[in-house]
Amino acid sequence: MKIKFLGAAREVTGSCFIIETDQVRFAVDCGMHQGGSDVEMRNWDIEAYHPSHIDFFVITHAHIDHSGLLPRMVQNGFKGPVYATEPTGDLLKILLLDSAHIQETEATSKIRRMQRYGKTEKIVPLYSTKNAEAVCPLIKTKRYNEPFFPADGxxxxxxxxxxxxxxxxxxxxxxxxxxAIKLVFSGDIGRRHQLLMEDPVTISDADYLFMESTYGDRDHKGEEDSLNEMAEAIQYSYSRGEKIIIPAFAVERTQEMLYSLYLLDIKGKLPKDMPVYLDSPLAIKATEIFRRHHAYLDTDTQNILKKGEDPLDLPQLQFSSSTEQSMRINEMEGSAIVISASGMCNAGRIRHHLRHNLWRPGASIVFVGFQAQGTPGRKIIEGAKKIRIFNEDIAVKAKIWTIGGFSAHAGQSQLLDWLGHFQNKKMPVFLVHGEAGAQDTLAALIREKLGFDVAIPEYLEEITVKAGAKPEVLKRPPAVPPPVELTPLLADLKTKLDYLYSQLGNIQELPASRQVEFLELLKQASMNIDEIKIRDSNTRK
Ligand SMILES: [Zn+2]
Ligand SMILES: [Zn+2]
Structure with a gap:
C-alpha cells in the first residue's frame, strides 16, 4: 500500500494522509492549510488529492486543521462517506459552515478592495456555504471502540x-x-488532566505509527497554577471595576474556561455580582453540543453532572447571540468577564471588546491559547504598545496575562510517555503535525530514550508500506523549494520610497492633519517591515 503526506508534514496544519491499496483509495483527515500565503495556496491547488477518486474519509476530530477542506473535496467531486465519532459529526456541521462563512466574507471584502483600485478580477471563495452543507449528509458516525468496515479488507x-x-x-x-498490517494515526493527543476530557487512551501494538508532535520541544505548566493565575486576573480587574476579556477558540477552550470559572466559583474566587458573558454564537452552539454528549466527557465531569450540577453553567452566565446583545456589553459600566472569539484576535467579535478595553488601565486581557505569528494576539503578548483594530490604533494599557496551562495538546514528556506504551520496538514512527524545530527535538529524544526508528516526512512525500518489510520512500518532493521572487517587489518599494523622499518638501507644505495621516501610514509600513525576521525564516528548513 502507498501512503502520501498531503499536509501536517513539517508543519502543524493541513493534516491529510492518502492511503492507496490495490482495492481502495481513502484518506485520514482533510485539514485546511493555515499560515503564510505559500502554505495557503495548497488549499487551492488540490490536484494531488484527486477528490473524485477518494472512496471515503476518516476524520480524527473536528478542528479545521483536520477537517476544513472537506467542503473543497465535495465541491470537486468527492461523494463518499465521511466517518467520524458522534460529537465530531455534530461539531463538523457547525465548524464547516462557519469556515465557509469566513471564506465567503473574505472573498467579498477582497472584491470590494479590488473595485476601489478600479480592478474587476474574478474572485471566488475557497468554498461556499452550499459546499459545506453538502458535506453534512455524507457524515457517518461511530462510537469509540465500535470497529467498522469502510471497505473490503x-x-x-x-x-x-x-x-x-x-x-x-x-x-x-x-x-x-x-x-494484514495495523496502522495507528494518533490524531491530536490530548494533555493529561485536562478539564472535561478523559486522558488519552494508550495503545500497545501497531506495525506503523503516525504521531503528532506539536509540543515536541516543551512541556506545559500545571493546571493548578493556571487556575490560580486566572483567579488573580479576575481579582485584579474586579477590584478596579474593569472588564476581563478572554479571547478563546469556540470549541473546547471556551468550555474549559466556563468549567474553570465554575471551579473558581466553588472556591469562592468568582465574585457573585460579576456577570460572565459568552459572546460568540459559534461557542454557544458548541457548548450545546458538549451538553448533548455527556458520555464523551471525563469521569470527574460526569460525576458532577450526576449530582445534578452543570459545570458549563454559572448563575451569572449570559449568552449573547445577537450583535445587539454583543454591543450592549460594551455600553455597560462595571466589571465583567467576557469570553469571545476568535482565540487569536484576528477575526470575530473579540476585536470589538479589545477596542473598548485594551486602552483601559485596570482591564485585563487573558490569553489562554496558542497565538500564531502575525496575529494581533501574538503582537499583544509580545508587548506591542499599540494595536491596529478596525483601522484605528489602540494603545495597550490593560494588563496582559498569558496562561499557558490550558493547552489541549500533550506536552513533550506526555508524548514520550504515550509512545512508550507501544511494545513492538521495530515499529517505524512517522512524526507529523509539528514545526521543524519541535519535530527534530522530539525525534532525537525518541531515538535516544525509546529506540524507535523515526522519520519526519516532507509535504507530498509518498511511502510504500508492506507487512514485515521496512517502509520505502517512493517520491520525495524536490529538496529545494521553488524560489520566491522578491527582487521586483523590493525594487518597487525602493522606487516608491525614493519618490516620497523627492516629495518631502511638498509634503511639508500640506495641512498638518494630512501630514499626520502620512506619518501614520508610514509608521504602519515601517512596522510591517520590522516583522520580517530574516533569521527566523532561515531556521525553518
Ligand atoms: Zn486538534
Ligand atoms: Zn491539529
Missing part, C-alpha cells in the same frame, strides 16, 4: 484521544494480498 476503530470533544486516535487494519 479495511477495519477501522476510534479510541479516545483526550484532545477535544469526540477527538479520536485511529486504529486502521489493512489487509493486502493476504497479509
Amino acid at each position: 479495511i477495519k477501522a476503530n476510534f479510541k479516545d484521544a483526550g484532545h477535544i470533544l469526540g477527538a479520536a486516535i485511529l486504529e486502521l487494519f489493512v489487509e493486502e494480498n493476504g497479509a
Whole structure:
C-alpha cells in the first residue's frame, strides 16, 4: 500500500494522509492549510488529492486543521462517506459552515478592495456555504471502540484521544494480498488532566505509527497554577471595576474556561455580582453540543453532572447571540468577564471588546491559547504598545496575562510517555503535525530514550508500506523549494520610497492633519517591515 503526506508534514496544519491499496483509495483527515500565503495556496491547488477518486474519509476530530477542506473535496467531486465519532459529526456541521462563512466574507471584502483600485478580477471563495452543507449528509458516525468496515479488507476503530470533544486516535487494519498490517494515526493527543476530557487512551501494538508532535520541544505548566493565575486576573480587574476579556477558540477552550470559572466559583474566587458573558454564537452552539454528549466527557465531569450540577453553567452566565446583545456589553459600566472569539484576535467579535478595553488601565486581557505569528494576539503578548483594530490604533494599557496551562495538546514528556506504551520496538514512527524545530527535538529524544526508528516526512512525500518489510520512500518532493521572487517587489518599494523622499518638501507644505495621516501610514509600513525576521525564516528548513 502507498501512503502520501498531503499536509501536517513539517508543519502543524493541513493534516491529510492518502492511503492507496490495490482495492481502495481513502484518506485520514482533510485539514485546511493555515499560515503564510505559500502554505495557503495548497488549499487551492488540490490536484494531488484527486477528490473524485477518494472512496471515503476518516476524520480524527473536528478542528479545521483536520477537517476544513472537506467542503473543497465535495465541491470537486468527492461523494463518499465521511466517518467520524458522534460529537465530531455534530461539531463538523457547525465548524464547516462557519469556515465557509469566513471564506465567503473574505472573498467579498477582497472584491470590494479590488473595485476601489478600479480592478474587476474574478474572485471566488475557497468554498461556499452550499459546499459545506453538502458535506453534512455524507457524515457517518461511530462510537469509540465500535470497529467498522469502510471497505473490503479495511477495519477501522476510534479510541479516545483526550484532545477535544469526540477527538479520536485511529486504529486502521489493512489487509493486502493476504497479509494484514495495523496502522495507528494518533490524531491530536490530548494533555493529561485536562478539564472535561478523559486522558488519552494508550495503545500497545501497531506495525506503523503516525504521531503528532506539536509540543515536541516543551512541556506545559500545571493546571493548578493556571487556575490560580486566572483567579488573580479576575481579582485584579474586579477590584478596579474593569472588564476581563478572554479571547478563546469556540470549541473546547471556551468550555474549559466556563468549567474553570465554575471551579473558581466553588472556591469562592468568582465574585457573585460579576456577570460572565459568552459572546460568540459559534461557542454557544458548541457548548450545546458538549451538553448533548455527556458520555464523551471525563469521569470527574460526569460525576458532577450526576449530582445534578452543570459545570458549563454559572448563575451569572449570559449568552449573547445577537450583535445587539454583543454591543450592549460594551455600553455597560462595571466589571465583567467576557469570553469571545476568535482565540487569536484576528477575526470575530473579540476585536470589538479589545477596542473598548485594551486602552483601559485596570482591564485585563487573558490569553489562554496558542497565538500564531502575525496575529494581533501574538503582537499583544509580545508587548506591542499599540494595536491596529478596525483601522484605528489602540494603545495597550490593560494588563496582559498569558496562561499557558490550558493547552489541549500533550506536552513533550506526555508524548514520550504515550509512545512508550507501544511494545513492538521495530515499529517505524512517522512524526507529523509539528514545526521543524519541535519535530527534530522530539525525534532525537525518541531515538535516544525509546529506540524507535523515526522519520519526519516532507509535504507530498509518498511511502510504500508492506507487512514485515521496512517502509520505502517512493517520491520525495524536490529538496529545494521553488524560489520566491522578491527582487521586483523590493525594487518597487525602493522606487516608491525614493519618490516620497523627492516629495518631502511638498509634503511639508500640506495641512498638518494630512501630514499626520502620512506619518501614520508610514509608521504602519515601517512596522510591517520590522516583522520580517530574516533569521527566523532561515531556521525553518
Ligand atoms: Zn486538534
Ligand atoms: Zn491539529
